[in-house]
Amino acid sequence: MLKRLSESELDVMLVVWRAQEALDTGEVARRLQKGWKIQAVQVVLGRLVKKGYLSCEKIGRLNYYTPLVAEADYRAAETETFVEKLYRNSPKSLIAALVQSQPLSKEDFEEIRALLDRGEES
Incomplete structure (x- = not known):
């Protein structure tokens, strides 16, 4: 079962899912277009690695992130939970x-x- 994502985690995952390539922290921050400080982006990326949504590979001085969970899989799990909770599985x-x-x-x-x-x- 997938762990739920917070709004900030989902914002970051949407950037990573749409990239279709490994992204470093700075590139994630640029593509977010939210004006977050790099440290805030690093914290969210770290949480996503711990939750099992992202892999992190250090290349030189930079960390590169790639998704371990497909966007379609997350959407399906969230939809199922939504229908179960709010519509009694109907x-x-x-x-x-x-x-x-x-x-x-x-x-x-x-x-x-x-x-x-x-x-x-x-």
């Missing part, structure tokens, strides 16, 4: 809440229908 209730909370365009409805139809086929 995807139907989640979809009903989404539809009731905001109107869907015809295109949105057609895309959702296509997804549901593919799910029935599996």
